[in-house]
Amino acid sequence: MTILVTGVAGFIGFHTARRLCLDGHEVVGIDNLxxxxxxxxxxxxxxxxEALPGFSFRKMDIVDKPALLALFEEQRFTEVVHLAAQAGVRYSLDNPDVYTQSNLVGFVNVLEACRHHRPEHLIYASSSSVYGSNSKLPFSVEDAVDHPVSLYAAxxxxxxxxxxxxxxLYGIKSSGLRFFTVYGPWGRPDMALFKFTKAILKDQPIDVYNQGEMARDFTYIDDIVESIARLRTRPPVPSAPDKGVNRLFNIGRGQPVALMDFIECLELALDTPAKRNYMPLQAGDVVKTWADISALTxxxxxxxxxxxxxxxxxxxxxYRQFYQI
Known part of the structure; x- marks a missing residue:
């Protein structure tokens, strides 16, 4: 199979593309870097x-619709794993235009390409942030999600x-994946684990929001990739052969971890205590996430x-190996 992975130079995109290549598939990755x-x-x-057999890369922005459509015309992808997006809740507070272009215009371009070129399955990244400040826990894909608290979530x-x-309208089969706080090797520098590790190793304080009274359903990258690998072979089942269907899944560990416990795990791994700078809750943040993963399982x-x-x-x-610490 020839599979398109958008956002391939990103954290989840990289790990997903590597797994698909190791499974023997042809993977075309695009990213605007x-x-x-x-x-x-x-x-x-x-x-x-690029050291893996079956992988090829095209530098491309999903906002560029003509280039994206030309790529679909050239390759005839069997499946599309759409992971390209402007990430980050806090960044969206000051840079809304970037999210409008990448996450809205870019996504419509991907949908248009799928409409015209008919891959068997479109998998795309959503986020646990869509649950906003919902008080019912754990979060279920059946819950109402009408009040996002950040532009990224919206x-x-x-x-x-x-x-x-x-x-x-067009008979596409798609699966939307609500990721819950993904972490692991090759992770994003704007995420808490990366920032905390960097600060602690430099003997600098870490910013702990909401006075540490937060919890996240931290999900390791290998579990994310295993879920994607299994989901891609099981597209949602439509009600009739000519119909399409969009199904949503939570992908989390299903076990929220207190932020302070997470920090203690990091201190143990580094064998170094953290200096903590306690801060109020930031705009757009939620206090606790917890995934109901029964539909996924x-x-x-x-x-x-x-x-x-x-x-x-x-x-x-x-981190120590990559940065030679």
Missing amino acids: NDYYDVTLKQARLKEL SKRANELLADSYCH EWIDFSPQVAVATGVKEFVKW
């Missing part, structure tokens, strides 16, 4: 991928609604397994 965070990290990921909810419309017979202590150790091991 923007400077939202360190481009050299993205280039290092690409270097790893853009991801819009993706789900757009996919619903395209599936209904039922559909693919898999649930994320990696414990936070294990995952944090693996990240620290990679």
